[in-house]
Amino acid sequence: MTSETIISIENVFKRYPVGDGEFTALKDINLQFKRSEFAGLVGPSGSGKTTLLNIIGSLDSPTEGRAMVLGKNISELSHRESAWLRNKHIGFIFQVYNLLPVYTVFENVEFALLLQNIPADERKKAVMKALEWVGLADMAGKKPDKLSGGEGQRVAIARAMVKKPEIVIADEPSANLDAANTHAILKTMKKLNEELGTTFLFSTHDEKVMGYLERIVHLRDGYVEQDEIISPKSMTT
Amino acid sequence: MIKFLLKGILRDKTRSLLPIVVVSIGVMLTIALSAYMKGAFGDMIDQNARFDTGHVKVMTRAYLENKNQMPNDLALLGVDSLAQSLRQDFPDYQWVQRIRFGGLIDVPDENGESKGQGPASGMAIDLLNESSGEAKRLNIETSLVSGALPTQSGEAIIGHDFAEKLGLKVGDEITYFGSTMNGSMTFQNFKISGTIRFGAAVMDRGAVVVDITDAQQMLDMQDGAGEILGFSKLNVYDDEQAGRMAEKFNAKYAGDSDEFAPVMLPLKQQNNLGEWLDYADMMSGIFVFIFILAMSIVLWNTGLLGGLRRYQEFGIRLALGEPKGRIYRNLILEAVLIGAIGSVVGTILGMAISYYVQVVGIDISGFLKNSTMLMPSVLRAKVTPELFYIGFIPGVLAMVFGNMLSGIGIYKRETARLFKELEV
Numbered sequence: 001m002t003s004e005t006i007i008s009i010e011n012v013f014k015r016y017p018v019g020d021g022e023f024t025a026l027k028d029i030n031l032q033f034k035r036s037e038f039a040g041l042v043g044p045s046g047s048g049k050t051t052l053l054n055i056i057g058s059l060d061s062p063t064e065g066r067a068m069v070l071g072k073n074i075s076e077l078s079h080r081e082s083a084w085l086r087n088k089h090i091g092f093i094f095q096v097y098n099l100l101p102v103y104t105v106f107e108n109v110e111f112a113l114l115l116q117n118i119p120a121d122e123r124k125k126a127v128m129k130a131l132e133w134v135g136l137a138d139m140a141g142k143k144p145d146k147l148s149g150g151e152g153q154r155v156a157i158a159r160a161m162v163k164k165p166e167i168v169i170a171d172e173p174s175a176n177l178d179a180a181n182t183h184a185i186l187k188t189m190k191k192l193n194e195e196l197g198t199t200f201l202f203s204t205h206d207e208k209v210m211g212y213l214e215r216i217v218h219l220r221d222g223y224v225e226q227d228e229i230i231s232p233k234s235m236t237t
Numbered sequence: 238m239i240k241f242l243l244k245g246i247l248r249d250k251t252r253s254l255l256p257i258v259v260v261s262i263g264v265m266l267t268i269a270l271s272a273y274m275k276g277a278f279g280d281m282i283d284q285n286a287r288f289d290t291g292h293v294k295v296m297t298r299a300y301l302e303n304k305n306q307m308p309n310d311l312a313l314l315g316v317d318s319l320a321q322s323l324r325q326d327f328p329d330y331q332w333v334q335r336i337r338f339g340g341l342i343d344v345p346d347e348n349g350e351s352k353g354q355g356p357a358s359g360m361a362i363d364l365l366n367e368s369s370g371e372a373k374r375l376n377i378e379t380s381l382v383s384g385a386l387p388t389q390s391g392e393a394i395i396g397h398d399f400a401e402k403l404g405l406k407v408g409d410e411i412t413y414f415g416s417t418m419n420g421s422m423t424f425q426n427f428k429i430s431g432t433i434r435f436g437a438a439v440m441d442r443g444a445v446v447v448d449i450t451d452a453q454q455m456l457d458m459q460d461g462a463g464e465i466l467g468f469s470k471l472n473v474y475d476d477e478q479a480g481r482m483a484e485k486f487n488a489k490y491a492g493d494s495d496e497f498a499p500v501m502l503p504l505k506q507q508n509n510l511g512e513w514l515d516y517a518d519m520m521s522g523i524f525v526f527i528f529i530l531a532m533s534i535v536l537w538n539t540g541l542l543g544g545l546r547r548y549q550e551f552g553i554r555l556a557l558g559e560p561k562g563r564i565y566r567n568l569i570l571e572a573v574l575i576g577a578i579g580s581v582v583g584t585i586l587g588m589a590i591s592y593y594v595q596v597v598g599i600d601i602s603g604f605l606k607n608s609t610m611l612m613p614s615v616l617r618a619k620v621t622p623e624l625f626y627i628g629f630i631p632g633v634l635a636m637v638f639g640n641m642l643s644g645i646g647i648y649k650r651e652t653a654r655l656f657k658e659l660e661v
Contacts (some may be wrong), residue, residue, distance in 0.1 A: 054652075054653050054655075057556075059556070059652040059653055059655055060652065060653035079560065079561060079652075080560050080562070082652075083558050083560040083561075084558065085558070086556065087558025087559070088558070090558070092556050092557065098549065098552075100245075100553065102244070102245050102248040102249040102252075103241075103244065103245070107241070107244070111554075111557065112557055112558075114238055114241055115557065115558055115559050159557075
């Protein structure tokens with residue numbers, strides 16, 4: 001497993017206009033994440049977790065400083081280039097599963113590949129494999145409203161993973177799950193992290209999630225309060 | 238991707254049903270009204286052509302100026318040679334002579350005393366000569382209510398309503414009172430061979446149809462006729478061709494200052510029919526424009542509502558890396574698919590209604606009781622090939638315009654807010 005730096009955040013500030021003044025959501029953030037890390041941003045609401053994930057996920061850009069993701073400077077990307085980066089290299093898992101309700105489980109997972117114009121037979125193989133990873137291959141034909149919360153989130157994981165992205169960003173993935181389902185999906189994600197070498201970045205304040213993380217970055221009021229290494233894998237250089 | 242979008246359209250009824258219904262209704266109304274307008278105006282024009290204007294008409298300049306008074310004193314003379322020259326110059330047209338005359342119809346009793354009278358509007362046509370095609374052109378045989386076509390001189394057919402009003406039946410005798418082309422009084426007896434319903438209220442109320450030779454004799458118009466009508470042998474009015482013919486014919490007499498010199502007018506320049514034709518075209522255009530506009534507004538709002546409902550979906554798609562432009566294009570593609578489905582449904586319904594109205598028609602005779610216009614009593618739609626696209630294209634365009642307007646919101650979406658928005 002390689003240990004190259006794939007995310008590099010250097011002196012990043014993010015400011016938003018508020019009334020006549022401005023609100024600084026991120027203040028001089030400096031972080032690096034290596035390939036296959038299983039890390040989390042932890043902190044109370046308003047600490048800047050989601051803002052930082054937005055920048056890493058190329059959904060937003062810094063007001064100041066430099067955010068490099070997979071060798072791309074996020075500030076310099078056009079809308080189309082940042083969409084392409086998300087499409088090819090970044091998977092997203094949301095707090096609520098955000099599956100498209102009119103499509104089946106199979107079609108929801110397939111959608112990520114449709115955007116890449118992958119041929120139908122390759123898509124089918126990849127989707128079924130992704131559903132096998134999350135243990136839902138037998139539910140491919142079901143609609144999202146027939147799934148339990150845990151199953152829905154596992155479909156969301158399959159959708160994020162089907163294109164084999166280098167980075168998966170998970171925003172409070174356990175917020176709507178009970179303990180058993182939280183553990184189940186985290187085990188799934190950990191397994192994929194180990195098998196595929198995908199970097200997982202979480203935003204969470206769920207103790208159960210933190211228990212699986214190898215690295216925890218504590219944020220408070222837009223600052224990095226503490227960058228805590230839990231397990232030796234992320235220390236690999 | 239099209240298959241994927243189509244699945245969404247078919248499964249998500251709220252995304253597709255209302256727009257399809259709106260487009261279908263709009264397209265159906267556009268087609269039905271266009272067909273009805275075309276049919277009704279076409280019938281009116283056709284009826285005018287057959288009974289009055291021909292595809293072109295030749296008369297004297299003086300007759301033309303006083304046409305409404307049926308001025309037989311200003312009629313064409315030497316019509317046989319004139320008709321012959323018309324046949325030579327314009328062989329694609331059939332040329333027939335007609336005389337219009339007004340007068341009084343008197344109904345004598347068994348003692349010869351008058352038992353009833355009524356004003357008559359007479360028309361003399363080449364009835365006894367089958368090759369003229371006049372009886373067929375005026376649908377006289379099929380319009381007979383009782384009796385038969387005149388087979389010999391001295392017979393007449395009479396409007397059925399007129400006959401009923403005067404208490405006449407087939408075989409009865411009537412006497413025509415009027416004036417000759419020279420202004421002297423004339424009267425002539427006719428035997429009623431049949432009664433007829435033309436389907437034009439103005440004629441059914443007082444028409445008398447006799448053979449032209451009888452009229453020429455009765456009105457002292459030997460080798461004379463009020464009008465010579467030309468009908469395309471294809472029986473289709475071609476305005477350009479008729480215009481060219483009239484121009485050519487009139488050029489021959491341009492240097493002649495005689496008020497009795499003949500003049501040719503195409504159908505469109507008679508009885509304001511040109512204005513009616515332009516009016517029909519304009520109304521069809523207005524209908525189509527109104528429906529596109531109305532449908533676009535409704536579909537724009539439907540699209541806005543749909544956009545709100547699909548706000549989450551578009552957010553997910555943006556987060557998954559679908560560019561805004563592609564989402565917008567796919568939205569337009571969906572609009573094309575929905576518009577096409579709605580337009581097909583609307584076209585089928587519109588054509589079915591048009592065909593029904595073409596076959597059955599709408600009876601407006603009740604409105605024409607006092608009308609002096611030559612209008613058919615039953616208005617029918619006309620199914621034409623253009624109806625297949627006249628509604629289809631606007632149906633698709635309206636849906637596309639509606640979605641283009643409502644989809645602009647996609648470009649205003651801030652990706653930085655997606656995580657927050659998708660938490661809900």
